[in-house]
Amino acid sequence: MSVLILFIVSFAAAISTFYVNEHLKQGPVRSSAFLSLTIAIFFFLFPKLLSPYLTTNIPVVFIGSSFIGMVSARLVSNYFLIGAAGLVFCTVYLNTSSFFNGYGGALGTSAAISLLAVLSLPILKASGKFTNGFHLLRKIVFNRKLRK
Amino acid sequence: MNWKKTIRISFVLFLLIIQSLFLIAILLEHQRTTFIPIFVIFISIALTITYLRAPLHHEEHTYEHVFVALWIPVGALCSYYINNILHLGPVMAAGMVGTSASFLPNLNKRSHYLKQLPPAFYCGAFIGMSSTKVASSMLFILAASIFTGMLMILSKSLFSGLGGKLGVLAFAGVTITSLIFFLIF
Numbered sequence: 001m002s003v004l005i006l007f008i009v010s011f012a013a014a015i016s017t018f019y020v021n022e023h024l025k026q027g028p029v030r031s032s033a034f035l036s037l038t039i040a041i042f043f044f045l046f047p048k049l050l051s052p053y054l055t056t057n058i059p060v061v062f063i064g065s066s067f068i069g070m071v072s073a074r075l076v077s078n079y080f081l082i083g084a085a086g087l088v089f090c091t092v093y094l095n096t097s098s099f100f101n102g103y104g105g106a107l108g109t110s111a112a113i114s115l116l117a118v119l120s121l122p123i124l125k126a127s128g129k130f131t132n133g134f135h136l137l138r139k140i141v142f143n144r145k146l147r148k
Numbered sequence: 149m150n151w152k153k154t155i156r157i158s159f160v161l162f163l164l165i166i167q168s169l170f171l172i173a174i175l176l177e178h179q180r181t182t183f184i185p186i187f188v189i190f191i192s193i194a195l196t197i198t199y200l201r202a203p204l205h206h207e208e209h210t211y212e213h214v215f216v217a218l219w220i221p222v223g224a225l226c227s228y229y230i231n232n233i234l235h236l237g238p239v240m241a242a243g244m245v246g247t248s249a250s251f252l253p254n255l256n257k258r259s260h261y262l263k264q265l266p267p268a269f270y271c272g273a274f275i276g277m278s279s280t281k282v283a284s285s286m287l288f289i290l291a292a293s294i295f296t297g298m299l300m301i302l303s304k305s306l307f308s309g310l311g312g313k314l315g316v317l318a319f320a321g322v323t324i325t326s327l328i329f330f331l332i333f
Binding site (some may be wrong): 023025026027028029030033034036037038039040041044059060062063067068069070071072074085088091092095096097098099100101102104105106107108109110111112113114115116117118119120121123124131 | 166167170171173174176177178184188190191193194195197198201203204209236237238239240242243244245246247249250252266267269270273274275276277278279280281282283292307308309310311312313314315316317318319320321322323326
């Protein structure tokens with residue numbers, strides 16, 4: 001359950017930061033920093049509202065995922081892709097090597113990796129370079145769904 | 149190949165290596181599981197596709213002004229102080245520094261220089277998020293800030309608009325400094 005909450009937080013953080021950045025025109029730094037600060041202050045004031053695991057991890061996941069929302073609309077403007085990058089970020093975060101614990105910038109690196117990975121989806125879609133096997137798999141999956 | 153192109157390619161390769169190291173560390177730590185190695189392999193393939201095909205870099209290579217990068221140590225030291233001396237935690241530290249810095253352009257809305265400062269401060273704030281186990285002193289933070297500043301100067305037109313770019317620069321600075329401190333001390 002706690003992990004699911006972290007995934008939801010990550011998804012919401014990326015999207016809300018992008019919204020504040022691009023639609024409310026607050027700029028990438030203010031959108032990420034201000035939203036993260038709000039979450040951090042909330043859990044600082046109410047440390048016993050949720051479990052210690054969530055109280056510790058929600059602000060960290062939020063700020064990390066908010067780095068994804070700092071992306072320029074020139075690169076990606078699809079909310080679904082930004083949210084997907086947030087989910088990838090959460091997976092990377094939950095499995096980050098303990099070797100890099102406490103390294104400044106590790107969250108940003110995870111965010112950049114997640115965003116860069118998700119940015120490959122429009123490239124693959126545009127170039128139509130899915131393999132024949134992938135097309136067949138998609139056909140099988142969707143045909144089955146239609147029959148149901 | 150001119151030298152600007154050489155610097156650009158070298159820098160992109162350098163960041164790719166940093167990100168690969170990060171993923172390899174995950175892979176090594178989760179060798180016995182099934183999902184994580186598959187996930188890391190998928191991410192690596194996707195990353196390679198984006199590096200090769202996405203319009204992440206401007207054709208014209210430009211450099212960040214040194215007077216912008218100079219603010220990285222200030223952001224880093226402020227963030228480190230809030231994080232490790234006041235013990236308010238890394239998120240609060242980066243949030244405070246970033247939010248305060250984001251209002252700097254309001255001091256003079258016509259100033260092009262002031263508009264460039266918030267990313268430099270925020271990048272510095274990421275360095276200050278390091279724990280005392282990694283960054284044991286202010287000297288470490290200053291050294292990491294100098295390396296990050298150099299990387300920032302070189303990378304103005306690279307990965308522009310990419311979320312997490314500042315974090316990667318900070319991470320590279322901290323990693324280089326850790327390695328140097330490990331070898332020296």
